[in-house]
């Protein structure tokens with residue numbers, strides 16, 4: 701089958717509406733094998749954007765490049781514009797960048813430490829030692845991640861004793877503790893049961909008022925339930941990017957339509 705990989709529609713936003721944007725982002729694993737082709741996407745502030753597409757279509761490759769997680773395994777060409785700066789430049793401090801653009805992974809990965817320590821670890825490493833301030837951040841982060849009520853009486857117990865869903869919300873709280881502007885989420889609910897997934901989705905919806913989120917998901921229902929915008933990836937190309945309602949009810953490209961209707965992937 702001859703495939704038309706030309707984008708069918710790519711939504712744009714005014715400069716002051718954008719939290720982050722890529723321009724012609726391309727990723728070459730091992731320096732040579734190209735797996736992402738000229739992705740130019742603008743992400744709207746205080747919104748959830750879902751990245752969808754079949755397995756191997758480049759969603760994680762794109763997501764991980766946004767906060768320079770692919771630096772060691774790939775060559776990344778193109779621009780990543782954050783606050784008017786190209787943060788894909790070599791002289792950017794990636795540790796500072798990751799404070800602003802946090803990441804939550806597919807499998808919950810709390811440190812084998814107490815719930816409290818999971819949250820204050822990075823803050824202490826950054827020189828914050830005031831106990832009252834740390835306590836305040838622990839509470840605020842856990843409240844924002846909708847976990848406070850479930851753990852407030854056992855903050856010094858091991859994080860590993862929490863359920864998978866609670867661990868994932870703890871990972872979100874941990875990411876929020878350093879006050880990022882953007883959260884990248886790589887299939888954050890794929891290891892969770894339906895009840896935990898639903899709680900996690902509620903949490904993400906609540907966080908939208910303060911954060912911009914970009915989320916890889918395989919779950920079409922999840923994308924349509926919680927995201928404002930959706931980008932469809934195919935063979936390393938962004939084929940279509942639009943409001944989630946348009947993508948799901950009125951896709952402009954045939955490939956998008958086929959994918960949404962479940963013909964492949």
Ligand SMILES: Nc1ncnc2c1ncn2[C@@H]1O[C@H](COP(=O)(O)OP(=O)(O)OP(=O)(O)O)[C@@H](O)[C@H]1O
Nearest residue numbers: 729730735753754755756757758759760761762773
């Ligand atoms: N570290 C790596 N080194 C080499 N190739 C890689 C690496 N990571 C991903 N790839 C390749 O890049 C392509 C895109 O993979 P990627 O994980 O981005 O896809 P995806 O759309 O996120 O898939 P999935 O939904 O299965 O996670 C695949 O061919 C994959 O094998």
